[in-house]
Amino acid sequence: MSVFITALVLWLLLTNFSYSELIVGILVSIAVAGVFKEYHGIKFDGKLPIRLVLYIFVYLPVFIVEMIKANIDVAARVLNPKLPLNPGFVKVKTALKSPMARLFLANSITLTPGTLTLEGKEDAFYIHWIDVKTLEKKEEAISGRFEGILKGVFE
Amino acid sequence: MITAFFVLVAAGVILSFIRILLGPTSSDRVAALDTMNVMLIGTITVIALILKRGIYLDIALVYGLLSYLETVVISRYMEGRK
Amino acid sequence: MRRLYAILIAAGFVYMMLSFLGVVPGYGNIDLCSRVSSSFLLKDVSEQNAKNWLMAKGLETKSIEKVYGEKNKEDGCANVVTSIVVNYRSFDTLGEVTVLFTAALGVGLILGGTRRKKYGLLPNFVFRESTRILVPLIILFGAYIFVHGHLTPGGGFPGGTIIAAAALLLYLADEEFFLSKVSTGALEGSMGGLYVIAGLLGLAIGGYFLYNFLPTGRVGNLISSGIVPIVYTFIGLKVGAELSGLITDLHSEEG
Amino acid sequence: MSWNEMLGQILMVVGGFFYFLGGLGMIRMPDVYNRLQAGTKATTLGTFSTVLGVGIAYPPFLIKSLIIIAFVALTNPVGSSVLARASYLAGVKPAPITKVDEYKGGESS
Numbered sequence: 103m104s105v106f107i108t109a110l111v112l113w114l115l116l117t118n119f120s121y122s123e124l125i126v127g128i129l130v131s132i133a134v135a136g137v138f139k140e141y142h143g144i145k146f147d148g149k150l151p152i153r154l155v156l157y158i159f160v161y162l163p164v165f166i167v168e169m170i171k172a173n174i175d176v177a178a179r180v181l182n183p184k185l186p187l188n189p190g191f192v193k194v195k196t197a198l199k200s201p202m203a204r205l206f207l208a209n210s211i212t213l214t215p216g217t218l219t220l221e222g223k224e225d226a227f228y229i230h231w232i233d234v235k236t237l238e239k240k241e242e243a244i245s246g247r248f249e250g251i252l253k254g255v256f257e
Numbered sequence: 258m259i260t261a262f263f264v265l266v267a268a269g270v271i272l273s274f275i276r277i278l279l280g281p282t283s284s285d286r287v288a289a290l291d292t293m294n295v296m297l298i299g300t301i302t303v304i305a306l307i308l309k310r311g312i313y314l315d316i317a318l319v320y321g322l323l324s325y326l327e328t329v330v331i332s333r334y335m336e337g338r339k
Numbered sequence: 340m341r342r343l344y345a346i347l348i349a350a351g352f353v354y355m356m357l358s359f360l361g362v363v364p365g366y367g368n369i370d371l372c373s374r375v376s377s378s379f380l381l382k383d384v385s386e387q388n389a390k391n392w393l394m395a396k397g398l399e400t401k402s403i404e405k406v407y408g409e410k411n412k413e414d415g416c417a418n419v420v421t422s423i424v425v426n427y428r429s430f431d432t433l434g435e436v437t438v439l440f441t442a443a444l445g446v447g448l449i450l451g452g453t454r455r456k457k458y459g460l461l462p463n464f465v466f467r468e469s470t471r472i473l474v475p476l477i478i479l480f481g482a483y484i485f486v487h488g489h490l491t492p493g494g495g496f497p498g499g500t501i502i503a504a505a506a507l508l509l510y511l512a513d514e515e516f517f518l519s520k521v522s523t524g525a526l527e528g529s530m531g532g533l534y535v536i537a538g539l540l541g542l543a544i545g546g547y548f549l550y551n552f553l554p555t556g557r558v559g560n561l562i563s564s565g566i567v568p569i570v571y572t573f574i575g576l577k578v579g580a581e582l583s584g585l586i587t588d589l590h591s592e593e594g
Numbered sequence: 595m596s597w598n599e600m601l602g603q604i605l606m607v608v609g610g611f612f613y614f615l616g617g618l619g620m621i622r623m624p625d626v627y628n629r630l631q632a633g634t635k636a637t638t639l640g641t642f643s644t645v646l647g648v649g650i651a652y653p654p655f656l657i658k659s660l661i662i663i664a665f666v667a668l669t670n671p672v673g674s675s676v677l678a679r680a681s682y683l684a685g686v687k688p689a690p691i692t693k694v695d696e697y698k699g700g701e702s703s
Contacts, residue, residue, distance in 0.1 A: 109479045115657050116483050130482045138475045173612060173639045176632050180619045189628060189688065205468040212671035213638060218631050219671075220679045222464030230627045230678060258603040260360065262644075265610030267356040269617030271349050276620045276629075278345035284626045284681035291673055292620055292633035296613045298666065299644035302659065303606060306648045312491055314658040315484075319501070321665055322477065326504055328673040329466065332680035333511050336460055463679050469672045 106135040156255045164251060165210060172215040179232070190234040195226045196249060203252045210248045259307065266300055287331050294324035421489045425567045425574075429549040433534060436577060440531065443581045443588075447520075452591035455517045462512050470512035477505040485575030486568060495571045499578025506583040510590055517591075523584040530577035537566055537573070602651025609644030612636045625689035626681050634674040641666045 113127035179186060198204050208219045208227060216232035273296075276289035298321050305313030424432055478501075484491075485498030509516050541550030553565035619632025642663055649659030 105475050109475060112476055112479055112661075113483065115661060116480070117487070126486060130479065130486070134475050134479050134482070137478070169635070169639055169642075172635050173615070176619060176635050177615050180615060180622055180632060185622060185624075187624065187628060187689075189625075191688075201468045202472075205465060205472075208465045208675065209667070209671045212675055213635060216631065218627065218634070218678055219465060219675045220682060230631070232628060232631055258607055262603075262606045262610040263356075263360055265607070265614045267353065269610075269613040269615075270356070271352055272614075272617030273620045273633075274352055275345050275349050278348060279342065282626065282681070282686050284677060284684065284686050285629065287677060288626055288630050288633060288674070289620050291677065292616050292637050295637040295641055295666065295670060296616070298662070299609060299613065299641045302645050302648045302655075302662065305655070306602075306652055309652070311655065311658070314655060314662065315491065315493070317662055318480070318658075318665060319484075319497070321662070321669065322480075322501065322504065325669040325673050326508060329508070329511055329676055332673075332676045333462070335684045336680040460683070463676050465672050465675045469668060473668065 103135070105138055106131050109134045153255055161206075161248075161251050161255055164247065165213075168210070168214045168247065172213060175215040186233075188233050190231055191220070192229055192231050192234065193226050194229055197225075198249065198253060203255070207248055207252055210252075214248075259303070262303060263300075266296055269296055283331075284335065287328060287335075291324070291328045294320070294327075298324075420492070421494055421567060421571070424494070425488075425570050426551055426565075429538070429570065432574065433538070433549075436531065436534070436574060439578065439581055440527070443527075443585045446585050447588045450591070451520070451588045454592055455515075456590050456592045457514060461514065467512050470508055474505050474509055477508070478502055481505070481575070481579065485571050488571040488575075489567045495574030496578055498571075498575040499580075499582060502575070502579030503582030503586060506579075507586050510586060518583055518587045520584065520587065523580045523587065527577050527580035527584065530573045530580065534570060534573045534577070537570060541566070598653070599651045602647040602649075605643050605647030605650065609640040609642070609647060612640030612643065616640065626686055627678055627688060630674045630678050634670060638666065638670050641670075 109131035110127055113131060114124070117123045117127070196204065196207065198207060204222060208222055211217050211219050211227065211229060218230040218232075220228045220230055222228075270293055273289040273293045277286050277293075280286040280289060298317050301313055301317040301320060305311070305317070481498045481501035483498075484493040484501060485495045488494030488498070506518060538549040541552050542548045544550060544552040551565040551567070613636070616633050616636035619636060620629055623629045623632055645659045645662050645666075649656035
């Protein structure tokens with residue numbers, strides 16, 4: 103059912119609106135949702151609109167600000183003639199449970215300053231960090247900003 | 258201003274192209290190729306703007322899909338080879 | 340020495356890019372948007388637009404039927420390549436689909452097994468989860484391409500290839516996934532049969548094989564140009580099933 | 595030239611600058627993981643900026659531009675993450691300045 107709604111919304115975004123497009127889109131979405139009855143990762147329930155609003159107005163601004171900061175950081179590192187690097191692989195624990203929230207956390211980590219996700223296990227992510235400052239406070243430094251927000255949005 | 262965009266993109270593409278030619282290992286080459294592909298997606302959309310053709314946006318989407326698939330396939334191959 | 344070669348090849352690349360800069364016209368100086376085919380592609384085929392175009396070319400507005408009417412009467416495709424491939428030379432396309440079917444059959448005979456080949460390493464967590472989100476949307480995009488084959492560039496073969504790309508992504512992301520050979524075979528066989536049946540219906544109604552027997556409608560709408568979108572749907576599903584079956588054969592091992 | 599074309603072109607040039615930074619990072623960084631960091635971040639923000647600029651400069655393209663942005667945001671980090679793990683497991687050594695390593699030869703199974 104959630105696959106059907108997502109597919110129909112994507113179809114209507116791809117095409118210009120008319121009634122024949124709507125009918126064909128409904129047919130195609132039913133087919134796609136029938137094929138992926140079991141194997142899919144798109145699941146949502148009645149609280150979707152609240153989550154969408156939260157996602158757009160709480161998560162996205164933080165994310166975009168962090169991304170611009172990341173790029174300024176990368177630019178400063180690349181344009182600096184001394185190339186200040188102090189890389190290392192660290193392990194970061196996370197408390198998030200739902201796969202979607204963890205996927206978005208991993209992507210956010212990849213796109214924020216100086217970190218790149220390598221692998222996610224049951225309760226932790228392995229991360230390549232471009233500038234290892236401390237090993238004690240690493241959770242706060244890497245994923246602390248997003249974890250609370252994503253917990254509020256998805257769980 | 259569009260010319261400035263093209264000059265910047267050309268510089269970026271050429272730098273990553275040099276990395277493809279030099280790269281000591283094959284993962285360096287794949288990383289540079291991935292970077293170049295994403296740059297080309299942006300360039301295709303700008304060309305769509307210049308020629309005012311909505312079709313080229315579809316082409317950018319298909320190109321992005323294929324480049325992602327290529328990166329993933331080569332990565333899985335390297336993993337399995339070990 | 341290697342660096343020298345690299346820089347030389349890159350210099351050739353620079354020259355290519357710079358020569359391309361001269362070809363691209365300046366922003367706002369392009370005349371392509373006033374071409375007829377472009378207005379068909381953008382689905383902006385209202386009569387007012389046609390009159391504007393004719394006025395801009397300095398022609399009489401009486402010849403409007405000559406520009407828009409005839410095309411509408413004959414096959415109703417906005418995309419010229421599609422009208423050639425699926426309407427005028429449709430028998431040729433049937434042959435092409437048969438060639439692809441034979442190739443898939445050969446690969447299945449030589450390599451086909453009943454068990455899935457394992458990589459031995461679990462895929463990345465991020466990759467697994469994102470694939471579960473992406474794959475239905477990729478298949479929907481493939482369907483978008485082959486349903487709109489008569490309006491935009493694209494059609495059955497690219498759409499089927501995108502569906503097969505989704506199948507390949509699933510094979511890479513999930514160690515347990517195995518597409519059953521019965522389902523792909525049944526889909527491809529039934530779609531090929533339906534293509535031939537559409538041709539025979541044309542033979543029964545219009546007098547020759549693959550006759551376009553449905554009304555053509557107005558150029559630019561989704562439901563137009565007769566049986567062309569239906570045939571393209573058959574071709575797209577058939578090619579997608581064939582290539583997915585080919586990927587399955589390459590992923591399986593004996594025993 | 596109206597304001598939206600102006601804004602779109604400025605966004606495009608900013609995106610082109612980030613593309614250039616990505617290419618420069620590809621050249622200057624010492625090993626493949628740092629290169630992936632620079633390449634992924636710079637090109638993702640560059641694509642956001644460029645494609646959004648195209649959508650703003652010519653509003654009929656806006657919806658498809660947003661679809662392209664969502665697609666790139668979903669696939670590009672995933673691709674680089676998969677590639678980083680693959681090169682770690684394939685035995686590509688990190689640069690000598692790498693101090694900490696808690697991943698330890700890929701303890702996944």
